[in-house]
Amino acid sequence: SSLLRSVKTLAKPTAARGFSSESVPDRKVAVLGAAGGIGQPLALLMKLNPLVSRLTLYDIANTPGVAADVSHINTRSEVAGFVGDDQLGQALEGSDVVIIPAGVPRKPGMTRDDLFNINAGIVKSLCTAIAKYCPNAIVNMISNPVNSTVPIAAEVFKKAGTYNEKKLFGVTTLDVVRAKTFYAGKANVNVAEVNVPVVGGHAGITILPLFSQATPKANLGDEDIKALTKRTQDGGTEVVEAKAGKGSATLSMAYAGALFADACLKGLNGVPDVVECSFVQSTVTELPFFASKVRLGQNGVEEVLGLGPLSDFEQEGLEKLKPELKASIEKGIKFANEN
Numbered sequence: 292s293s294l295l296r297s298v299k300t301l302a303k304p305t306a307a308r309g310f311s312s313e314s315v316p317d318r319k320v321a322v323l324g325a326a327g328g329i330g331q332p333l334a335l336l337m338k339l340n341p342l343v344s345r346l347t348l349y350d351i352a353n354t355p356g357v358a359a360d361v362s363h364i365n366t367r368s369e370v371a372g373f374v375g376d377d378q379l380g381q382a383l384e385g386s387d388v389v390i391i392p393a394g395v396p397r398k399p400g401m402t403r404d405d406l407f408n409i410n411a412g413i414v415k416s417l418c419t420a421i422a423k424y425c426p427n428a429i430v431n432m433i434s435n436p437v438n439s440t441v442p443i444a445a446e447v448f449k450k451a452g453t454y455n456e457k458k459l460f461g462v463t464t465l466d467v468v469r470a471k472t473f474y475a476g477k478a479n480v481n482v483a484e485v486n487v488p489v490v491g492g493h494a495g496i497t498i499l500p501l502f503s504q505a506t507p508k509a510n511l512g513d514e515d516i517k518a519l520t521k522r523t524q525d526g527g528t529e530v531v532e533a534k535a536g537k538g539s540a541t542l543s544m545a546y547a548g549a550l551f552a553d554a555c556l557k558g559l560n561g562v563p564d565v566v567e568c569s570f571v572q573s574t575v576t577e578l579p580f581f582a583s584k585v586r587l588g589q590n591g592v593e594e595v596l597g598l599g600p601l602s603d604f605e606q607e608g609l610e611k612l613k614p615e616l617k618a619s620i621e622k623g624i625k626f627a628n629e630n
């Protein structure tokens with residue numbers, strides 16, 4: 292809904308929020324992996340976002356075409372495409388927000404962890420370049436397994452001396468988007484009004500939707516809550532199976548990625564009370580990274596919010612997810628330090 296609001300702001304730049312279009316600060320957004328299944332619709336959605344003044348699209352192939360195409364849309368941002376290692380620096384320089392959907396997606400039967408061997412290396416090399424060319428940028432990590440790629444990014448930045456824990460985000464927005472949609476369907480309430488926090492991580496049982504905190508309230512039974520929880524945890528797999536070998540979620544992910552980047556930009560621009568769930572460095576549990584509600588601001592993370600009251604079912608889910616999430620975090624840290 293905040294994305295929609297932004298799109299409306301675009302139509303009437305002076306009506307919304309009472310500022311003129313000239314006072315909207317310049318913001319550069321880079322998308323790495325921009326020619327992919329997520330990258331292309333994400334590039335489109337970022338081109339529609341009036342908070343963006345410059346949009347750079349980077350991939351190892353095909354970005355000139357994607358950039359030429361998107362650049363013809365008559366919205367605020369200037370668009371440029373960059374291909375290959377030699378041009379990565381130019382794509383990144385001066386970025387306020389870098390969104391990373393680079394890497395291979397799942398095929399039927401695969402877990403997100405099965406992507407580790409390929410994607411860990413891609414993320415490591417992209418983050419090395421971010422540390423060099425735009426060390427102050429906010430990073431939105433979409434590449435899976437997010438539970439490991441975010442710790443990899445943190446280690447790379449630490450080694451480069453640029454790590455700022457307030458500016459590194461694992462994008463878990465799609466879990467929230469799914470939880471809202473599925474809850475609205477089951478509870479028969481207006482989906483546009485639904486809020487559901489999703490905490491933990493971004494894979495299987497580490498995805499923990501907190502339906503006990505969902506609004507508007509609905510009196511769903513235990514079996515309904517269990518089924519909704521499972522469907523949210525398996526939402527990605529539902530799409531992988533339906534696409535039958537042709538990839539994983541791309542369109543809903545692009546929507547979710549655009550929503551989260553928009554929230555980061557609003558935070559940077561000083562819009563108050565921007566709260567989204569994200570996988571960040573955290574002290575909410577004993578794990579070093581954890582997804583929970585986060586208040587976004589001019590420095591990135593302004594505040595990592597606590598979990599709030601949990602039902603017994605959620606408390607049980609929380610304890611169950613910790614060993615798996617811990618192992619995925621440690622796997623990422625180990626990779627970054629050994630490779």
Ligand code: NAI
Pocket residue numbers: 323324325326327328329330349350351352392393394395396397406410413416417432433434435436437462463464465466493538539540541544
């Ligand atoms: P895709 O294969 O369609 O696109 C990936 C793109 O990354 C390709 O264009 C490829 O050329 C590019 N790429 C590969 N190596 C690169 C490098 N070194 N630098 C820049 N670009 C590079 O895959 P898709 O469907 O777009 O998925 C991308 C990633 O997003 C996957 O890891 C997938 O698992 C993840 N994903 C994450 C979700 C989340 O909720 N966080 C949801 C859905 C997917």
